[in-house]
Amino acid sequence: MTRSHSTGGTRVKDPWDVVAGAVLLGFALLLLFYLIPHYVGEPAVMQNPMMSPRWLPTIVGWLLLVFSVLLILQGVLVADEDGDGGGGRRFERGPWLRFALMVLALVVYVGLFELLGAMLSGIFATLLLFLAHPVRTWWAYGLAVVFPVGVSLLFTEVMNVPLPMMSF
Amino acid sequence: MENVTEVLQLFLAAENFLAIAIGVVVGVTVGSIPGLTATMAVALALPFTFSMEPVAAILLLVGIYKGGMYGGSITAILIRTPGSPASACTLLDGYPLAQQGGAKKALKMALYSSVTADLISNIALIFFAAYLAKIALNFGAPEFFWLICFSLTIIISLASGSMVKGLIAALLGILLSLVGLDSVFGSQRLTFGNYNLMDSISFIPLLIGLFAIPEILEFYRKKVVPHLRAKASGAGISMNEFKRSLKSIVRGSLIGVAIGAIPGTGATAAAFISYSDAKRRSPNRERFGKGEVEGVAASEAGNNGVAGATLIPLLSLGIPGDVITAIILGAFMVHGLTPGPIMFQENLSLIYALFLGIMLSSLILLVVGNVAIRYFSLIADIPKAILFPIVLMFCVYGAYAVNNDTFDVWLMLAFGLLGYVFNRTGIPAAPFLIGFILGPMFEDNLRRSLLIGSNDLSIFVRGPITWFFIALTVGSILLAFYRYFAARNKVKYGAEEPEQGI
Numbered sequence: 001m002t003r004s005h006s007t008g009g010t011r012v013k014d015p016w017d018v019v020a021g022a023v024l025l026g027f028a029l030l031l032l033f034y035l036i037p038h039y040v041g042e043p044a045v046m047q048n049p050m051m052s053p054r055w056l057p058t059i060v061g062w063l064l065l066v067f068s069v070l071l072i073l074q075g076v077l078v079a080d081e082d083g084d085g086g087g088g089r090r091f092e093r094g095p096w097l098r099f100a101l102m103v104l105a106l107v108v109y110v111g112l113f114e115l116l117g118a119m120l121s122g123i124f125a126t127l128l129l130f131l132a133h134p135v136r137t138w139w140a141y142g143l144a145v146v147f148p149v150g151v152s153l154l155f156t157e158v159m160n161v162p163l164p165m166m167s168f
Numbered sequence: 169m170e171n172v173t174e175v176l177q178l179f180l181a182a183e184n185f186l187a188i189a190i191g192v193v194v195g196v197t198v199g200s201i202p203g204l205t206a207t208m209a210v211a212l213a214l215p216f217t218f219s220m221e222p223v224a225a226i227l228l229l230v231g232i233y234k235g236g237m238y239g240g241s242i243t244a245i246l247i248r249t250p251g252s253p254a255s256a257c258t259l260l261d262g263y264p265l266a267q268q269g270g271a272k273k274a275l276k277m278a279l280y281s282s283v284t285a286d287l288i289s290n291i292a293l294i295f296f297a298a299y300l301a302k303i304a305l306n307f308g309a310p311e312f313f314w315l316i317c318f319s320l321t322i323i324i325s326l327a328s329g330s331m332v333k334g335l336i337a338a339l340l341g342i343l344l345s346l347v348g349l350d351s352v353f354g355s356q357r358l359t360f361g362n363y364n365l366m367d368s369i370s371f372i373p374l375l376i377g378l379f380a381i382p383e384i385l386e387f388y389r390k391k392v393v394p395h396l397r398a399k400a401s402g403a404g405i406s407m408n409e410f411k412r413s414l415k416s417i418v419r420g421s422l423i424g425v426a427i428g429a430i431p432g433t434g435a436t437a438a439a440f441i442s443y444s445d446a447k448r449r450s451p452n453r454e455r456f457g458k459g460e461v462e463g464v465a466a467s468e469a470g471n472n473g474v475a476g477a478t479l480i481p482l483l484s485l486g487i488p489g490d491v492i493t494a495i496i497l498g499a500f501m502v503h504g505l506t507p508g509p510i511m512f513q514e515n516l517s518l519i520y521a522l523f524l525g526i527m528l529s530s531l532i533l534l535v536v537g538n539v540a541i542r543y544f545s546l547i548a549d550i551p552k553a554i555l556f557p558i559v560l561m562f563c564v565y566g567a568y569a570v571n572n573d574t575f576d577v578w579l580m581l582a583f584g585l586l587g588y589v590f591n592r593t594g595i596p597a598a599p600f601l602i603g604f605i606l607g608p609m610f611e612d613n614l615r616r617s618l619l620i621g622s623n624d625l626s627i628f629v630r631g632p633i634t635w636f637f638i639a640l641t642v643g644s645i646l647l648a649f650y651r652y653f654a655a656r657n658k659v660k661y662g663a664e665e666p667e668q669g670i
Contacts, residue, residue, distance in 0.1 A: 041355030129557035
């Protein structure tokens with residue numbers, strides 16, 4: 001079974017491929033005409049252009065450009081192999097609050113990791129995640145304290161891998 | 169004699185035994201929890217190896233790899249959810265057998281065939297890795313250049329799904345591997361003036377981000393699916409049943425070895441080829457797909473036969489064959505070791521200590537696997553709502569531990585998002601990782617060849633070895649086109665005819 005999606009009069013077989021191809025095409029153009037000339041340094045004198053630090057990024061850029069066009073064509077002409085959206089690419093979404101709490105937990109990790117230390121930020125983030133996908137067993141919330149403390153100590157005391165501890 | 173003593177000294181450390189045992193236990197546990205993968209476990213374990221001795225560090229990761237391969241089959245048999253893609257073949261017969269009350273029989277057969285295949289694969293590793301490394305000593309930069317070209321093309325051509333997406337993933341991996349200071353001229357490449365990027369993108373945050381974070385993101389984004397419960401009940405396997413399946417196990421193991429030794433092919437292909445071979449030769453072929461224990465044996469043998477063999481190209485040539493060996497390559501690098509022919513000259517004792525440890529891991533798998541069959545329901549009943557927050561904590565701590573810098577946590581999250589986008593768009597992550605690892609090797613060998621040949625391009629066709637790898641590279645590109653057109657024909661043909669199964 002194949003599914004086609006109507007977009008402005010044309011029938012696109014796999015819109016995900018078209019969108020991904022278009023984004024990659026834009027990125028390839030940005031890479032070739034802005035990023036490489038501005039952000040890849042090149043020595044003034046070069047015996048062989050293949051030795052240049054720009055040579056491989058440029059080749060990769062052009063190949064990306066070609067294959068992103070092919071991906072767009074594939075999306076327009078060829079149906080998704082799995083028919084239903086492909087390898088679990090589409091799924092039924094859960095409540096937005098759960099996702100928002102997960103994002104908040106990530107913010108706690110990246111924003112407060114050095115400020116609060118690994119243990120406290122770990123406890124806060126784990127509690128948020130337990131609330132996000134509600135854990136209904138009350139004693140399981142104790143694990144939100146036990147694991148961050150235990151794993152932090154495992155890293156710092158047993159494995160000798162330093163982690164930030166409370167700065168106050 | 170001096171070497172033997174040195175090997176034993178390296179191997180007989182208590183830390184090694186502990187590392188293998190912990191590795192196998194973690195691997196089997198993680199593998200038997202639906203939603204967690206062996207790749208994720210190996211990636212998360214990598215930061216723990218920083219302070220370990222190299223042998224113990226590698227054995228821990230190998231133990232997780234092997235345990236995870238078997239653990240994946242437990243969920244395939246009991247709840248029809250393969251823990252890894254390679255276990256998908258096991259459920260064809262394992263699940264029907266479990267439904268008929270033979271769950272324990274299927275699990276025991278999976279374990280014994282896994283351990284047998286694993287041992288055969290390890291023996292192949294020991295014999296072929298040294299031999300291949302000896303040949304590879306004759307390779308210079310142009311030969312390695314073409315070998316890397318072949319590795320990249322074969323990995324892309326055999327990547328599951330679309331070839332175009334495989335190529336795009338590999339190109340993006342190569343591009344990101346170039347970020348940092350240029351190794352010859354020292355000029356900055358795509359660092360945007362950020363000093364954190366000057367030493368190139370850290371491997372571990374990339375790895376954790378790509379293989380662990382997307383699973384977590386999806387878990388919190390998806391609607392909850394009901395949790396399945398199952399028990400390993402019924403009788404075990406008899407000696408007669410094992411003997412009847414032994415030929416299929418040995419054949420499957422050899423198929424696994426042959427396939428595993430080629431970079432990029434992977435355990436899934438080996439499991440399905442071994443299964444169809446056993447079905448073709450078996451007198452009970454009509455029972456295949458309906459709960460035939462020989463089917464479980466064949467697919468598990470093919471699947472596990474790959475485990476040791478994938479280490480052959482890694483140890484002898486320094487080329488990772490799949491994602492897990494790519495992570496193991498990272499572990500070698502963390503400990504200042506570069507796998508390849510030179511390592512066989514300079515660190516022979518270490519390699520043989522590793523071989524001994526890898527052999528021992530198969531025996532430990534036998535013990536741990538038997539225990540896991542008994543306690544599987546306890547492991548699988550751990551709710552993911554409790555597991556994933558703990559996994560995320562390991563991800564953050566592990567990424568931070570690389571350079572003691574929050575930048576790596578950001579990097580991990582960025583790669584997590586990229587992995588999530590890859591999942592949504594069907595772009596495979598494996599060619600991306602292999603491209604990231606092989607990119608600098610590709611450029612380095614290209615430049616060294618040009619320097620050796622004084623910028624004369626004829627150095628790239630200087631002898632029979634280069635021509636051999638050129639032929640393999642061209643062959644793998646042709647194979648990619650063949651697979652593409654064969655898949656298209658199958659889609660067309662499949663639309664007209666009902667599915668026949670394997």
